[in-house]
Amino acid sequence: MKQWWRRWTYEVPLAIGDALWELLVVQLAALLDRLTVRKIVATIPVAIIVLAYYHRIPIPPELMLVGDFLAYIDIFSALFLLGVLSRVTTILFVVRQTAARIALLVGSTVAHVRRLDVRHRRQRGAPARPRRKPVRSEDDRAYGSVWDQVALA
Template sequence: MKQWWRRWTYEVPLAISDALWEVLVVQLAALLDRLTVRKVIAFIPVVILVLAYYHRIPIPPELMLIGDFLAYIDIFSVLILLGVMGRVTTILFVVKQSAARIALLAGRVVAHAQRLDVRHRRQRGAPTRPRRKPDQPIDGRAYGGVWDQVRVA
């Protein structure tokens, strides 16, 4: 009974307190050491979104706009850090050139499709060779009537 009492009054609470110390003090201190201003700014919109979707707390639109503004600042800071802002003109030039090429290609395809004129084939005019009526036997030909009403049997 003494071992059981020692285990549940001494060893188990010490194990729980060691685990809490590890999580709440040691790992939290390591997280705070790795924390930067950029990470804090990136986390603010997440907090605002969580509060906005928690329907019991009304959030004014100004606070939502601040969260959007901070998110855009984060995006632009990443672009500046990557050095893309210096190459924006080059990227825009490539995009404009590719859009112009696609428009030119689409115009050529449409013009070629109109020259083919596959939809209105019979409206062009008379056929090049006259159509022949199939030969009918002499007994089946019309006799006297315009619309073949009277036939000789």
């Protein structure tokens, strides 16, 4: 009798408490971890259809249309994402073209600045470099240049 009393007053309530803890806390937490907004939205049309076929509760047509919309929300969201992605690819294409043009402009500007040689300007009062005269050959030295002889004639 003592074993029976111990079992029904101590062990059985503990086993029931453990089972309730497992079901209502552990399993519910695991379910809530897996639950997403998409799954919740997907269950709403099912609940509306169950209520619609349960003849005791009248459901207005507006609620049925909301249920249909929620049932097809995946299609709407897919079309919306495709529209956004096509705009994003267009924007990326324009940004790439603009970046290429800016790089070309910067490259040509740098080349132009190098040609100008802005870093090594002469001072205003600095004397000009003397010009080098062409080297004259021995024949030119002896007889003069052709132009000198034409001028003498």
